[in-house]
Amino acid sequence: MxxxxxxxxxxxxxxxxxxxxxxxxxxxxxxxxxxxxxxxxxxxxxxxxxxxxxxxxxxxxxxxxxxxxxxxxxxxxxxxxxxxxxxxxxxxxxxxxxxxxxxxxxxxxxxxxxxxxxxxxxxxxxxxxxxxxxxxxxxxxxxxxxxxxxxxxxxxxxxxxxxxxxxxxxxxxxxxxxxxxxxxxxxxxxxxxxxxxxxxxxxxAGAGATNGAGRDDRASFVKLSFAVVCRSIAFTGLSTFLSLYATQRIGGGTAAGTAALVVLYAGGAVGSVLGGALAERWGRVAVARWSYLVATVAVAGVLVVPGPALYLCVALTSAGLYVPFSLQVTLGQDYLPSRIGTASGITLGLTVSIGGLASPLIGGLADATSLRTALVPLVAMPLLSWALFRTLPEPVVPEADGEEA
CATH class of the missing domain: 1.20.1250.20 (MFS general substrate transporter like domains)
Incomplete structure (x- = not known):
């Protein structure tokens, strides 16, 4: 339905x-x-x-x-x-x-x-x-x-x-x-x-009778998981250090940093909903792929664009990283149709945790050099996600799901 x-x-x-x-x-x-x-x-x-x-x-x-x-x-x-x-x-x-x-x-x-x-x-x-x-x-x-x-x-x-x-x-x-x-x-x-x-x-009523799950595509699921890890590194790294970075770049005290975080989270809310609507028309893999390209350019913009235009780059970064978020969950479920719970747990949990482990490394690099230098590697993360999505197929989904309720 x-x-x-x-x-x-x-x-x-x-x-x-x-x-x-x-x-x-x-x-x-x-x-x-x-x-x-x-x-x-x-x-x-x-x-x-x-x-x-x-x-x-x-x-x-x-x-x-x-x-x-x-x-x-x-x-x-x-x-x-x-x-x-x-x-x-x-x-x-x-x-x-x-x-x-x-x-x-x-x-x-x-x-x-x-x-x-x-x-x-x-x-x-x-x-x-x-x-x-x-x-x-x-x-x-x-x-x-x-x-x-x-x-x-x-x-x-x-x-x-x-x-x-x-x-x-x-x-x-x-x-x-x-x-x-x-x-x-x-x-x-x-x-x-x-x-x-x-x-x-x-x-x-019999609506949840099993019709048989499709065949698992483990290779695609592994590639998807690596793409989610790269996405998580980029988003977690930015959310951890963006407030301090915006304060340094723009001035204005803590208010500038707080505003940057608000834009980051608000863009994520818009991106989450937008992803589902776009995927209905163009497919999940294509939408995620283009979103990561946008995010790559936007993260670079956060590091090089001067003045208040930083906020526009933050908004584009957030949307670019969040549009694929829910799409990756359903893609994982369709790549592992016989293990939907496992797929959901990995795409929603484990990969996010692994991505978060990069934050201490970014902080250590910032102590040794500068915060701006430490954030430069984050530009490569959505680019890697884009490259991985170029190798992913759009899974063929049956007309009706067959899991038991």
Whole structure:
């Protein structure tokens, strides 16, 4: 069923959710989960101020959440490939929120690490299964591309909203108020329940019968994974150092750096949605390939264009790097149709984590030379992604997905 198609006329209107409604609920739920990915870094200043943690201590807290979440996602993906576990959506959402909510309770560093790690496990368990469910409710073809784009947008918005949420709660009352941060998780868990009931109805009606998965194209999936790693290095490197770089290049104090980050994240939100619409007309591989060419030129522009024009280059960089984001998830699923959970876990988690490991190298190079020099290698990252996409085929997708709900 296309994403914008209403329920069949011979079914009562309230008898089932339309694909559009299901994707909307999943997207908002995704936003509620990814709040907790961004909340860890947002809590760092408060952990330093109230508990006196040093740089090494807070780095351990961030690592406990991000690395565990990213590396564990393929493991949960492999698990859901063997046994579809839609109930993981509400359970993992609550775990993600509970860990962050409890990390401000008590002064024990060990318990803080444990609670943050629990949140990371919840986030890791959520993404592969939620991506599988989003694919099921959105369908294949153009509607599936648009559906995954909106689903990805929800996560991007949740991540970007995390600092505002933490500032509103913890900034007013300190770490003792972190239990209030569980509220988005409770909302997200409730939002996914109607979608799970719809999947259960489809399975009971025989709509989820298995039609047989296609053949895995592992070589293409490996190339895609390397392209995602290169994309992650470019985006993570820029998001880590862009604020400081913009302040140095433009002046204007921290406001200039904050504005650059806002443009970077806002461009990502636009790119996520735009990618699905463009892919419907020109295909995912072609759209991703051209987007990475745009990103290559734009990243170079960030380093050489003077004055306020820097912001235009940042916006083009963000759009160029985010247009392929959701397309890469569905491409990975289509390259590994027999292991959709594993494909989702790798494209959403593991490759992003590997890309993030480059940030300390960029920082070390900046200490030894200059920040501008250290950012120069980032120009090559989207170019490598473009080169890898030139070798990728557009997978042939069956008219209807055959996974079980």
């Amino acid at each position: 296309p994403l914008d198609e209403p329920p069949p006329a011979n079914r009562p209107p309230g008898d089932r959710l339309s694909p559009r409604t299901s994707i909307t609920l999943l997207s908002v739920g995704h936003s509620c989960v990814d709040v907790y990915q961004g909340a860890v870094a947002a809590l760092v200043p408060f952990l330093v101020a109230e508990r006196g943690y040093g740089y090494a201590a807070v780095s351990g807290v961030v690592l406990a959440a991000s690395l565990l979440s990213s590396v564990a996602q393929p493991l949960f993906g492999a698990l859901t490939d063997r046994w579809p576990l839609p109930w993981l959506l509400p359970v993992s959402t609550v775990l993600g929120g509970a860990g962050i909510a409890l990390c401000g309770v008590g002064d024990s560093y060990g318990l803080t690490l444990a609670w943050v790690a629990l949140s990371g496990v919840g986030v890791a368990a959520y993404h592969p299964e939620s991506a599988r469910v989003a694919r099921l409710v959105a369908g294949s073809g153009g509607s599936g591309h648009r559906g995954m784009a909106w689903f990805s947008l929800g996560g991007n918005l949740g991540f970007a909203a995390a600092p505002l949420l933490v500032a509103a709660v913890v900034g007013l009352g300190g770490l003792r108020l972190t239990p209030l941060l569980v509220l988005p998780a409770l909302a997200g868990a409730a939002l996914c329940l109607p979608v799970l009931r719809e999947l259960a109805r489809r399975r009971a």
